[in-house]
Amino acid sequence: MTSTDKSDAAADTLQGGPRRGRVRSGRRGVPLPLLVPALIGLAFLLLPLVALLVRAPWSTLPEQLTSTEVWQALRLSLVCATAATAVSLVIGVPLAWLLARTDFPGRGFVRALVTLPLVLPPVVGGVALLFALGRNGVVGQWLDSWFGITLPFTTAGVVVAESFVAMPFLVISVEGTLRAADPRYEEAAATLGASRFTAFRRVTLPLIAPGIAAGAVLAWARALGEFGATITFAGNFPGRTQTMPLAVYLALQNNPEAAIALSLVLLAVSIAVLAGLRDRWMTAS
Amino acid sequence: MTDTDAPSADLVTEDTGDEGLDARLVVEHGTFRLDVTLTAAPGDVVALLGPNGAGKTTALRALAGLVPLGAGHLRLDGTALDRMPPEARPVGVVFQDYLLFPHLTALDNVAFGPRCQGAGRAEARAQAAEWLERMGLAEHAGAKPRRLSGGQAQRVALARALATHPRLLLLDEPLAALDARTRLEVRAQLRRHLAEFEAVAVLVTHDPLDAMVLADRLVVVEHGSVVQEGTPSDIARHPRTDYIAQLVGLNLYRGQADGHTVRLDTGPSITTTEDLSGPVFVAFPPSAVTLYRDPPSGSSARNHWHGEVAGLETHGDQIRADLTGELPLAADLTTVAAAELELHPGAPVWAAVKAAQTHAYPA
Numbered sequence: 001m002t003s004t005d006k007s008d009a010a011a012d013t014l015q016g017g018p019r020r021g022r023v024r025s026g027r028r029g030v031p032l033p034l035l036v037p038a039l040i041g042l043a044f045l046l047l048p049l050v051a052l053l054v055r056a057p058w059s060t061l062p063e064q065l066t067s068t069e070v071w072q073a074l075r076l077s078l079v080c081a082t083a084a085t086a087v088s089l090v091i092g093v094p095l096a097w098l099l100a101r102t103d104f105p106g107r108g109f110v111r112a113l114v115t116l117p118l119v120l121p122p123v124v125g126g127v128a129l130l131f132a133l134g135r136n137g138v139v140g141q142w143l144d145s146w147f148g149i150t151l152p153f154t155t156a157g158v159v160v161a162e163s164f165v166a167m168p169f170l171v172i173s174v175e176g177t178l179r180a181a182d183p184r185y186e187e188a189a190a191t192l193g194a195s196r197f198t199a200f201r202r203v204t205l206p207l208i209a210p211g212i213a214a215g216a217v218l219a220w221a222r223a224l225g226e227f228g229a230t231i232t233f234a235g236n237f238p239g240r241t242q243t244m245p246l247a248v249y250l251a252l253q254n255n256p257e258a259a260i261a262l263s264l265v266l267l268a269v270s271i272a273v274l275a276g277l278r279d280r281w282m283t284a285s
Numbered sequence: 286m287t288d289t290d291a292p293s294a295d296l297v298t299e300d301t302g303d304e305g306l307d308a309r310l311v312v313e314h315g316t317f318r319l320d321v322t323l324t325a326a327p328g329d330v331v332a333l334l335g336p337n338g339a340g341k342t343t344a345l346r347a348l349a350g351l352v353p354l355g356a357g358h359l360r361l362d363g364t365a366l367d368r369m370p371p372e373a374r375p376v377g378v379v380f381q382d383y384l385l386f387p388h389l390t391a392l393d394n395v396a397f398g399p400r401c402q403g404a405g406r407a408e409a410r411a412q413a414a415e416w417l418e419r420m421g422l423a424e425h426a427g428a429k430p431r432r433l434s435g436g437q438a439q440r441v442a443l444a445r446a447l448a449t450h451p452r453l454l455l456l457d458e459p460l461a462a463l464d465a466r467t468r469l470e471v472r473a474q475l476r477r478h479l480a481e482f483e484a485v486a487v488l489v490t491h492d493p494l495d496a497m498v499l500a501d502r503l504v505v506v507e508h509g510s511v512v513q514e515g516t517p518s519d520i521a522r523h524p525r526t527d528y529i530a531q532l533v534g535l536n537l538y539r540g541q542a543d544g545h546t547v548r549l550d551t552g553p554s555i556t557t558t559e560d561l562s563g564p565v566f567v568a569f570p571p572s573a574v575t576l577y578r579d580p581p582s583g584s585s586a587r588n589h590w591h592g593e594v595a596g597l598e599t600h601g602d603q604i605r606a607d608l609t610g611e612l613p614l615a616a617d618l619t620t621v622a623a624a625e626l627e628l629h630p631g632a633p634v635w636a637a638v639k640a641a642q643t644h645a646y647p648a
Contacts, residue, residue, distance in 0.1 A: 182384075184380065185384055185386060187349075187351050187371070188378070188380060188384040188386075189386075189397070189401075190351070190370070190371040191349050191350075191351070191372075191377065191446075192397050192401055192445065192446075192449055193372050193373075193402050193449055194372055194397070195372055206386075206388040207387070
């Protein structure tokens with residue numbers, strides 16, 4: 001071994017091994033036509049968040065965040081997003097099971113319908129909800145005259161709007177997990193005397209719990225950020241239907257500092273969700 | 286394995302009456318058709334033996350109710366099971382990869398069945414603990430399946446299936462997932478547990494040794510139908526298909542017998558000691574074959590054929606030569622003999638077999 005080899009080896013060790021050193025060398029490097037757009041893309045995604053942090057009124061932040069309106073909106077957002085997630089779990093998990101484990105005519109079509117709210121503009125969802133559950137809606141008129149239940153422009157309406165938009169995320173996530181889960185565990189349960197429901201409850205549900213948790217977090221995050229369907233179906237009444245995104249939009253008109261403060265709170269929540277999800281996926285795999 | 290020809294024992298197991306299993310399983314999917322008749326008395330251990338894709342596992346799934354019967358019938362202890370869902374059948378299954386519930390401990394896996402049958406939590410756990418004790422697994426009761434070795438998982442799976450007190454125990458390739466050393470030990474244990482089991486046990490395997498050690502009776506399935514059934518010794522001595530002959534290591538031919546001569550359907554004839562007439566099988570082991578480079582003149586063997594070496598492989602401490610020619614056959618010879626004969630693929634040889642070493646029986 002010559003002295004040059006030795007110094008090369010030493011340099012490799014410093015850089016964390018020979019392989020990494022080789023990738024960094026010219027020939028294996030990233031071509032410029034890919035590198036430049038990639039960096040622009042990265043900057044494009046990060047810049048707005050940086051701007052938010054740069055323009056944040058750090059000195060007045062504590063008092064902005066402790067104002068009644070902010071607390072009201074934040075509390076309402078958390079309550080409604082959590083309620084919408086609960087609704088999605090109760091009716092979404094069985095729906096996912098139906099789609100993944102049974103075979104009925106038109107299943108593909110039903111599946112497509114379930115995913116429709118994923119791509120549908122939320123405002124359209126809100127309008128559709130109004131004509132379904134509004135006071136004069138297809139179902140809403142009966143809810144009103146028989147039970148005296150009015151959904152639009154109420155906190156319950158917020159939950160309905162958020163569930164409509166967020167549930168497909170949960171259904172898709174849980175259905176995917178169910179498809180990946182070995183159905184033979186359910187067969188094994190059946191040979192041990194378990195009915196299909198018992199097998200679902202005692203075997204399938206625990207096995208797909210990580211998938212359900214991931215789906216629930218996704219749905220919760222989606223519900224928390226819901227804007228279009230909520231403002232269309234539930235309106236914008238502080239303390240009753242004004243959630244964080246609505247409050248941000250309104251604050252931007254007359255109090256930009258408050259808008260930034262509210263946005264920072266939502267950003268923090270989003271980052272927390274992301275961190276939480278990553279942990280779930282790592283423990284699930 | 287004892288070498289007894291006792292047809293009367295067969296007749297006893299065949300006569301099921303109301304007790305035991307009486308099934309004709311017909312399942313069709315696509316171009317595959319399974320049509321298998323199975324009968325067994327309580328205490329019997331029946332092995333479904335066959336190559337991969339023969340339909341053994343489908344038959345097992347049909348017995349468990351996991352695959353609907355296309356036709357036929359299924360009666361267990363006089364009760365028709367055909368229309369019963371799997372959870373209502375008194376059937377226990379040990380799956381090939383055990384399918385122990387990964388989120389439950391060994392104890393709760395075994396307690397699952399009794400719980401589903403209506404036992405309380407404490408009662409089910411007590412029963413499960415008893416089963417684990419009996420399997421010698423008491424100290425692993427709290428372990429999750431991923432912490433168990435292959436042999437332990439197999440016993441937990443067996444305990445889980447037995448804990449529901451099934452009248453029919455089904456085992457799908459019970460030893461296939463184990464490595465060779467564990468296999469030996471688990472096979473012996475499983476044999477003991479099956480011997481103690483008082484109802485019908487049906488096991489599926491493609492391993493003739495597992496089948497012969499564990500089962501009282503073999504049912505050989507090929508292409509969805511039963512090609513032969515009988516005691517292990519009967520099947521080992523009188524194979525009726527090439528698949529079985531290969532499993533038990535015999536050269537097998539079919540032909541027309543006329544006295545001591547059997548003329549094979551493919552042309553050549555074989556001289557045997559048996560005096561038969563009509564369609565017969567002739568079998569002889571590869572070790573009965575002697576190879577020569579020149580036509581054997583001084584040999585006392587009555588049968589000799591010209592052939593060519595198609596392939597050579599080591600087989601234990603022997604060399605197994607596959608011959609093509611007048612009579613395709615497998616021959617075993619020592620390494621020294623193979624070297625002296627200068628055997629190589631394509632080498633012309635003569636094969637000789639003494640009549641006394643062949644065995645002919647009616648087809």
